[in-house]
Amino acid sequence: MSSTLFSPIELRGLNLPNRIVVSPMCQYCVENGVVGDWHRVHLGMLANSGAGLLIVEATAVTAQGRISPGCVGLYNDETEAGFASVLKTVRAVGRAHLGIQLGHAGRKGSTAAPWVGRGAVAKADGGWDVVGPSPIPFMADWLVPQQLDRAGMDDIRAAFVSAAQRAARLGFEFLELHSAHGYLLSSFVSPLSNRRGDDYGGSRENRMRFPLEVAAAVREVWPSDRPMSVRINGTDWVDGGWTPEDAVVYAAALKGLGVDIVTVSSGGIDPAQQVPVKPGYQVPIAAKVRTEAKIPTITVGMITAPRQAESIVAGGDADMVALARGMLFNPRWGLHAAAALGVQVDYPPQYQRATPETWPPAKDSIAG
């Protein structure tokens, strides 16, 4: 069968064999931002999922920009060396092209891992001061961010640049800026978290200014033959918040700076959000951004079935699909999707005795 999902896509100098992306997923389990054994195995496994592109989790550009004390960073020689070692293994065993998501948690930093409750971590327990566009906490009992001044914004922009240079040195082929889910860059663009009275608050143009400055500075140092993406919010799902129309304007501005593709996600800005979670619930916003801003999109969120993924890209709603939980649940998702869609794909030679062609019961084992 001919499949759009399993057709190649070219982004600048990167040729991906299919349209499947492993979405970035925080693991909350490293010390001092340095990846080690967990990531060696976790990323090594996902690099053989059958997805063409594997994007490493939100990676903080400063220690203060980590979400939790266990989050990964790329802000000094130790964090860079940790990646160099892990990537050597991942490249030796896996086939996916490797991308990295760079981010800063902003006012949602210094929080606990989900399995210990996500609340604010006090300084006495290894937490730190957090920063944001305005001194408004995400929740009443979370840390109140210090309002960033121009010098603080300059430091963070420089940290993004330096992390991008480290990522380029590490040989990542794709870079995504995290400007979604209420973390620093998305908290600047949303009127719910940005109440500034200067050039960086008020109008949409002003609220977008700092994130666009960061994107421009990163694009300048990220190698011109490697693609860059930005994960944006398609909506805050709160009245008076960021809307799909805002997302179109933001995506068009990012495109103008040389951003090649945007991942359209949503939410995480305000606990009052009402998210209509259902299969593919963010696809219509990705489609709107793709059509109106005329930029390629990655859609994400509640995409689980191979035929669902195929129809999204074949129907032109998005150029690529990203899966997060579906890949944790089934780290061979891409290979199984190929079998379900009747497409023959390369397996690692070590696994070739278990392909649907060499071992017909393979299909029964995923059919339920």
Ligand SMILES: Cc1cc2nc3c(=O)[nH]c(=O)nc-3n(C[C@H](O)[C@H](O)[C@H](O)COP(=O)(O)O)c2cc1C
């Ligand atoms: C364990 C876990 C960690 C996540 N970490 C990140 C992250 O680092 N960066 C990000 O942009 N989204 C993150 N997300 C959101 C996912 O990338 C994805 O957008 C979301 O889970 C919806 O997709 P799904 O329905 O396929 O899981 C995370 C989700 C999960 C389940």
